[in-house]
Amino acid sequence: MSKIAVLGTGDVGNTIGSKLVELGHSVIMGSRTGSNENTLSFVAKHSGKASAGTFAYAAANGEIIFNCTKGFYSLDALKMAGEENLKDKIIVDLSNPIDVSKGIPPSLSVCNTDSLGEQIQRTFPSAKVVKTLNTVWCGLMVNPALVNRGDHTIFVSGNDKNAKERVKEILESFGWDEENIVDLGDITTARGTEMYLALWLRIMGSMKTGSFNVKIVR
DSSP: OOEEEEEOOSHHHHHHHHHHHHTTOEEEEEESSSOOHHHHHHHHHTTTTEEEEEHHHHHHHOSEEEEOSOHHHHHHHHHHHOHHHHTTOEEEEOOOOEEOTTOSSOEESSOSSOOHHHHHHHHSTTSEEEEESTTSOHHHHSOGGGTGGGOSOEEEEESOHHHHHHHHHHHHHHTOOGGGEEEEESGGGHHHHHHTHHHHHHHHHHHTOSOOOOOOOO
């Protein structure tokens, strides 16, 4: 089992953190202050099995970092975590570059020729960024069996092969079948999964639920 830092205290961070605790990992939830209402609630819910602190504290003590912050805030949060605390560590990036400044539905703050995953990798070159789980609702992230008995597709992108293999192991522990984990290639392929958000939002709006996913049929 690993010490895992979960940065972000919203629905995604709580869902991911709770699943990791359930699987026996030691989870440190990181936030700006380290002691906001959500972090205190998370620690209380998992009494003795989870802890909390600032982004920097969580990153310093985590062997693997899950970025569950909102995309518009991710770079700032990771900078607060500290480059030295992220050095040589895997950053599992679940964020999407959502821009709500022009209203709903949101647009993307970066797309086509760049991605948030790439920006994170450029900002922290010694870290090993692996983009994944950003194409599904948080409930499915940790329980793919909610849809089609788990027979649907999740993607990974990243430059470091070993880091991706470690993340795939975590995905399998969440319930994702090895055959349904599609490695798209290096971190530039995160452009595709982030841009899928535009379609995902419209499907969700039409179906009135986030409990759906796509499956690659060969």
